[in-house]
Structures are given as structure tokens and as C-alpha cells.
Amino acid sequence: MQTSQAKTLQEKTIIVSVTSDLCTDQRVHRTAITLHLQQYHVIVVGRKLPTSFDIKQPYVTKRFKLWFTSGALFYITYQLRLFWFLLFTKADLLFANDLDTLLPNYLVSKLKNIPIVFDSHEYYTGVPELENRPFIKNIWKSVERFIVPRLAYTITVNESIANLFYDEYKNKFAIVRNIPLQPPVIKVTDIDLFKKENNIPADKFVIILQGNGINVHRGAEELVAAMEQVQNAVLIIAGNGDVIELLMQMVSGFKLHDKVIFKPRMQYDVLMQYTQIANLGISFDKPTNINYLYSLPNKLFDYLHAHTPILASNLPELKKIIEQYNIGYILLNIEANEIANTLNKIINDTELLKQKKNNTYIAAEQLTWEHEKIALVQMVNNALRINQNGGANK
Numbered sequence: 001m002q003t004s005q006a007k008t009l010q011e012k013t014i015i016v017s018v019t020s021d022l023c024t025d026q027r028v029h030r031t032a033i034t035l036h037l038q039q040y041h042v043i044v045v046g047r048k049l050p051t052s053f054d055i056k057q058p059y060v061t062k063r064f065k066l067w068f069t070s071g072a073l074f075y076i077t078y079q080l081r082l083f084w085f086l087l088f089t090k091a092d093l094l095f096a097n098d099l100d101t102l103l104p105n106y107l108v109s110k111l112k113n114i115p116i117v118f119d120s121h122e123y124y125t126g127v128p129e130l131e132n133r134p135f136i137k138n139i140w141k142s143v144e145r146f147i148v149p150r151l152a153y154t155i156t157v158n159e160s161i162a163n164l165f166y167d168e169y170k171n172k173f174a175i176v177r178n179i180p181l182q183p184p185v186i187k188v189t190d191i192d193l194f195k196k197e198n199n200i201p202a203d204k205f206v207i208i209l210q211g212n213g214i215n216v217h218r219g220a221e222e223l224v225a226a227m228e229q230v231q232n233a234v235l236i237i238a239g240n241g242d243v244i245e246l247l248m249q250m251v252s253g254f255k256l257h258d259k260v261i262f263k264p265r266m267q268y269d270v271l272m273q274y275t276q277i278a279n280l281g282i283s284f285d286k287p288t289n290i291n292y293l294y295s296l297p298n299k300l301f302d303y304l305h306a307h308t309p310i311l312a313s314n315l316p317e318l319k320k321i322i323e324q325y326n327i328g329y330i331l332l333n334i335e336a337n338e339i340a341n342t343l344n345k346i347i348n349d350t351e352l353l354k355q356k357k358n359n360t361y362i363a364a365e366q367l368t369w370e371h372e373k374i375a376l377v378q379m380v381n382n383a384l385r386i387n388q389n390g391g392a393n394k
């Protein structure tokens with residue numbers, strides 16, 4: 001009887017939705033591949049941009065082509081397309097990623113009487129893009145206030161954000177951190193050859209700043225300015241964001257073309273090759289808003305799983321992991337001179353850097369997706385079992 005019930009559960013269809021283009025969204029990919037390996041039929045819904053890569057995954061993907069790619073009109077059209085897709089597509093569970101997909105998922109879950117899981121990748125109403133847009137912020141906050149207290153199955157990325165939600169809504173969020181699938185898909189076995197093929201000086205200390213959100217208040221401008229004073233090093237900026245054009249202008253103005261290398265957004269396995277050959281990874285989010293204050297960026301776990309020590313800003317979630325495993329350094333002030341002085345000290349103290357690199361191997365063994373995914377799998381299994389017995393949500 002138990003075998004029969006398990007088989008029934010594993011034939012269920014789960015629709016995972018997100019507003020990204022699915023190309024480099026590793027959290028959504030980890031969710032989808034984990035549920036796929038649990039034998040669920042997984043459909044991942046996102047959008048397709050003119051710059052989107054072709055993707056091929058073992059789960060089903062659906063990407064909407066929309067007339068608008070940003071702003072209010074994008075969100076309105078995406079919400080409508082997602083609502084109609086969810087309404088007319090068979091599903092046994094809906095999995096909403098972030099607040100900007102939650103409303104259509106919640107409405108359809110009620111109309112079709114199926115369970116919903118909400119995964120909040122950040123404290124959405126605290127993002128800097130909404131700080132000076134009170135009207136738009138209040139719209140999203142109203143959606144959050146209306147729906148989140150009514151949800152039975154909720155996930156977020158760290159303890160600090162989970163506490164914020166609990167204080168506000170008395171809803172206990174499970175914690176699933178952004179720990180990558182391991183090991184890296186492609187390992188760099190010949191670092192010198194990789195550097196030569198990608199025009200990276202072989203004799204320089206390599207610093208990397210990676211991410212698909214290299215935006216304001218994340219220390220990239222100060223880091224580039226600091227490179228003027230950093231000796232025997234090269235900085236790789238890999239990814240995209242709203243300050244990339246400004247950073248390129250700074251590099252030109254400071255004449256830093258031999259010290260700063262830009263790499264465009266790329267597939268995750270390729271990005272991780274650059275991370276593996278780096279000597280130091282950077283994460284400089286500033287506590288200018290509540291979302292950044294309590295952030296625990298993907299890049300932290302990417303760095304440690306690539307065995308690259310980390311220099312990070314003094315934020316509680318970052319500091320907790322870096323100090324617990326002694327895998328990097330904490331910078332108290334995100335200011336160009338302070339950054340330059342710290343980087344020069346790190347470069348010159350090779351023995352300490354070697355110790356921290358060795359510690360990344362210990363951290364990577366303990367911080368694994370195999371352990372982290374347990375809360376995700378249990379929540380989805382519980383949601384589907386409860387729904388089978390009648391009634392999915394609070």
C-alpha cells in the first residue's frame with residue numbers, strides 16, 4: 001500500500017514559475033532538477049529575452065516572449081500570461097519563486113484547489129529598485145500582506161529573512177540556502193592554459209567579482225577605483241548589471257585596461273571555470289537597504305565550492321559563514337583606499353591565504369546541496385500528501 005501511494009505521488013506535475021529567462025538562475029534550476037530527480041513531472045516557466053541563451057534541461061521549460069522587458073508593463077503582461085498558463089495547464093502543485101510570481105500562482109491555486117509553495121529568494125519589498133518608488137513598493141507590499149499569511153508552505157534563503165517574515169506575518173519559512181550542485185560541472189585542470197586561452201595574465205593574482213546583479217550599492221565602483229592602487233593583480237568582472245557601463249567608463253578613465261577584465265553573462269559551468277582559477281572572490285553588498293543587509297548571495301557558495309577564498313562586506317549572514325569556516329576576510333568599510341590596502345595585504349600574505357583556501361575544502365564538504373535540499377523535498381512531498389487527503393492551504 002505504501003509503495004502504491006509513493007508511486008502516485010511521483011506521477012504528480014509541478015509547475016515552477018519565475019520572471020527570469022532561466023539561463024543563469026541557479027536557484028530555480030536546483031529546485032527543478034531536484035524535483036525532477038524525485039520523479040515528479042516538472043515544468044519551469046520563465047520568459048525569453050532577445051539576449052537569452054538556448055537551454056536544454058531534463059525537465060520541461062516554457063519561456064514567454066513578451067512585448068515589454070522591463071517596468072510596470074512587463075510585470076502586468078507577465079502576470080497575465082502566467083495566470084492563463086497556470087489556469088489551463090494541468091498541475092498538482094504550483095511553485096512560485098519570489099513575490100513577482102506569487103499573485104497568479106495563489107489565485108490559480110485557489111481556483112483549482114491545489115497546493116502552492118512560495119520560495120522567496122530575497123526580501124522583495126526591500127530591494128533598492130523600490131526604495132524611491134513608494135507607489136510600486138506599496139503595491140507589492142499589499143500583495144505580500146494579503147497572501148503570505150495565508151500560505152502553508154514557504155521557503156526563503158537564510159535565517160535573517162525568515163525572521164523578518166515571521167515577525168511580520170507569524171509564518172515560519174523553511175530555510176534553503178543557495179548552495180550549488182556539486183562538483184562544478186567542468187573542472188579546470190590546467191590553470192595556466194586556461195589563463196592563456198582567455199587572455200588572463202599568467203603571473204597576476206586573480207580577483208573575481210561575479211554575478212547577474214552587479215548593480216548599485218554592491219561595491220563594484222569602489223572595487224574598480226581601488227584597482228589603481230592594487231599591485232600585481234587583475235580583476236575579472238563576470239556577469240551583468242546596471243553599473244557595468246559605468247565600470248567600463250571608470251576603467252577607461254583610470255586607464256586600467258591591463259588590470260580589469262570584463263566577461264559577459266555566461267552559462268554557469270563556464271562562469272565557474274573563471275571562479276576556480278581566481279585567487280580571491282569578492283562580495284561587497286552594502287547595508288543600504290534591508291534586502292542587502294540580510295543578503296546571502298549565491299556567489300558566496302559558488303566561491304567556496306570553487307575553493308576560492310572570499311573578501312566580503314560586514315553583513316551578518318556573510319560574516320556568519322566566513323568566520324565559522326575561516327574561509328575569507330571581512331571588510332569593514334567599502335571604500336576604495338580601504339579595499340586597496342586590504343587587497344595588497346591579502347596578496348602579500350600568501351600563507352594566510354593558503355590556510356583559508358584549505359578551509360574552503362572543509363566548508364564545501366559540509367555545505368552540500370544533498371543536505372540543503374532535504375527541507376525542499378520534504379515540503380513538496382508534504383504539500384502533495386496533504387492535498388491528496390483534501391485541503392492544501394491554510
